Amino acid sequence: MTSVPRGPLAGIRIVEIDAIGPVPLAAMVMADMGADIVRIARRAPTGAQVWNDVGGAVLYRSRSHVALDLKLPAERDALLDLIDRADGLIEGFRPGVMERLGLGPDVVLARNPRLVFGRMTGWGQAGPMAMRAGHDINYLSLTGALHAIGDPGAPPTVPLNLVGDYGGGTMFLVAGMLAGFLSAQRTGEGQVVDAAITDGVGTMLSLFYAWLPTGHWADERASNLLDGGAPFYRCYTCADGRHVAVGCLEPQFFAEMIAGLGLEERGLVQADRAGWPAMEAELAAVFATRPRDEWAQMFAATDACVTPVLSLREAVNHRQATERSSFTVRDGIAQAAPAPRFSATPAVIGSDGETGLSAVIDRWAR
Template structure:
């Protein structure tokens, strides 16, 4: 899945022949992406100084967890460790309970891969002006910290706080959380704006005391209990019939293996079957050059021949 549409060749860069092949390929490449610990590529003779000398236009992207320097640069780690030191993990979960790992979306994919790709694109764009490549130091801790800039910039208050399970966006607000339905399935509500909250209450048949004092944090716990009792009176499907597609800021909580059957996801074509397997559709979408799902090809000789032909 992660190598979809790539033409791949396995090269032993610990051997002289493999290093020579890699160096030759980089002479004509636009981008190199490496994910070793800092210093490994240098020891192999394929560090930035060597490759940028061979190809001054090369964008040399270095994808790591901790970054190229700092006291933890040489330490092993995974997504959970990286987001732990940024403050992101501490904010996710319920008050008084342990933090909840958010899969590996925040670090590996959000602060890591996406920021690495963004850095590569920025470096390629800059190269059009300068004619020169450069090194992109893409650390997961850097990217996640950047993602959190919005929260660091907020003035801290009962409504805006990064304290775990508290604040408007942390799950404390009764109008921005998930609830269980009569059938045990779950729904999400995110009616922050007053007009959307009013529509949620009106369509859901909320009692008058639930409709008042939306932004009073002292009343959120009690109102959450009332709203939980309200949503427990109907099944998820019944609430979808009443609220989905309106300005109530509502959506059902859909299990991952059922997401492709949701009407909106189907209409957008967000899941496509290819080669006997379901794939997520390319995103974002381009109107002139749309992306397609293609097979990965592991044919080292053909790839090497293609490299040679391009020199």
């Protein structure tokens, strides 16, 4: 019986240089897909190891960890030997740090011409902001995304770090690495992938930048179809203080929502923007008459696009998640199962833990 490879990236070898934000999640995604990834964590000259930090129980899964002090020539040279055997490398330092460590693209690509060198930053490798510090909220602020999220008359709402770090960062780094691997397999030549969160978020905003000059999008918060301005695409407070999400954009779904609320005779016109404030007030009043879960049950078998707003703990136990096995429990921690799903080479969570660099080099030499 032929064994099935663990994930579609089985056989791909990646060196991950310790970082925060988008890099560890990108490594987790590719490791879940079967890539053999070794995470190079920092080690102080005293030998103190710091690789198992907060979040590592989930974000560092499916791969091994090696603690090194890259300022020591012998340990840096050992890492170069490992990179010589790798298909890819990902790092999240500010521009120039890898070069100062003697691990820049000019060095490693000269030694391993087929290597795909992934660089993850907030601002990119060039430009007036390239050397400045920043975090998710700062990157969103310069793309227009942060300005567009929140209530009118109030400061913009911080959308967790899903939009910047993980959307504009992780997912574009993963896409860039996969494209780089395909190109290297075809041409035998690697390259540098310059992934910047601001670039990725700007790309994700393409629809809204397309709408802006046409008048389909106003450059003001909560005044548009998808930003909470529409009464049929927003959240409402229920009788128990919890919330439901309403997303009935299409007329037929809007009609189902109105019927479920018993408002068919009110003559509410979905496309009448002038009537949106009055419609919102009416919907808010009705949703406030019942608790969240009662509304959820009433709308569960409809296409009204009304769903409960679940907490993180509740989401893990929702029927859709449990029947699809969207979450798994590992070492006592509930976490997302590998995604996306593959029919021929299913992705699974692999083993992880600390190991020696020489053991990894020996394994990759085979």
